[in-house]
Amino acid sequence: MNEYQRKAVLAKLIGEMEESKSWCGETHIQKTVYFLTELFPGDLNLEFILYKHGPFSFDLRDVLTEMRADDLIDWRVKHASYGASCESRPMAKELIRKFAATVGEWDGRLQFVARCVSSGTVLELERLATALFILRKEELSEGEVPKRLVELKPHVNLDDARHAVSEVLDIEREAAAIAG
Template sequence: MKEEQNRAVLLALIDSLREEGSWCGETHIQKAAFFLKKLTKVPIDFDFILYKHGPFSFDLSDELSVMKTYGLLELVSKYPYGPKLVRTGNGEALCNRSTKTIARYGKQIGFLSDKLGGKGVVDLERLATAYYVTLKTPDDGPEERAKAIVKLKPHISLDSAKQAVLEVDGFIAEVNEKQLAAA
């Protein structure tokens, strides 16, 4: 995907997440972009690794900084919640130039915003880590994947890990059922 298309998709994702109640801090965007790329196969150009709070892309973090520098996004702080990213007028102009790209991936963006928009960072970490583990060990059952999550993230309880695995399995089933994976 070209740089401008990547940015337009990110801006559309941020707007859609916000419409569904997301704070849209960097953690929210990181986890939603991970699902966008890996679960729905939208070809955004970011590589993810397992990091402190689940899957993380240093490339995406850099891109968000570039987008702020170019005036596509601005950081807005609101005590006591911390900073959130908001699209600017320049960002809106980019989206207006990229309507075909945004429309091409609109179903995937909408699906993930619906599933993740109301989640806090703790839930997003659990879910994204559960999906990361599922990708690494697709043949393992829910119990084994939940134990793997706890091993990677000891602060996540086994019950929470099991719930995250089941929720992610539901996401996967729904993506397959609705044929939401990008072609």
């Protein structure tokens, strides 16, 4: 996958997130792409670390900056009390059309993560993405994960942590069925 194929995939994902009524802030994009890279390993080549509010990729931030430079996306404040949201620019459709074959391969996966993940609140996405990060990166039993989540995110209570882990496991099962 070359860099513009990758940008086409991400542009399509942002379009799917808009369709799913996601707020499309940077956090929403970060967490949704994190789920995409973990559930459907491919060659997006984005490294994630645990940052202020869960998994975060500085590589992805750079790619989003490039996409803005390419006029594929822009940031716009939709509401005075909220942060900026990402919106697709007309050029994004052109790029997606140009790389229709690549985007077509990713379509089902993109729709899945946009539907399952992207419309959550920032707080929900932090819980879910951090739970997935622990499940994938730390050698803990499923039962130990909620406690670890609370350790990492003390503002999350144990019940919410348990619920987040359970939800992530459901998403993983559904994703496995799609990946076939």
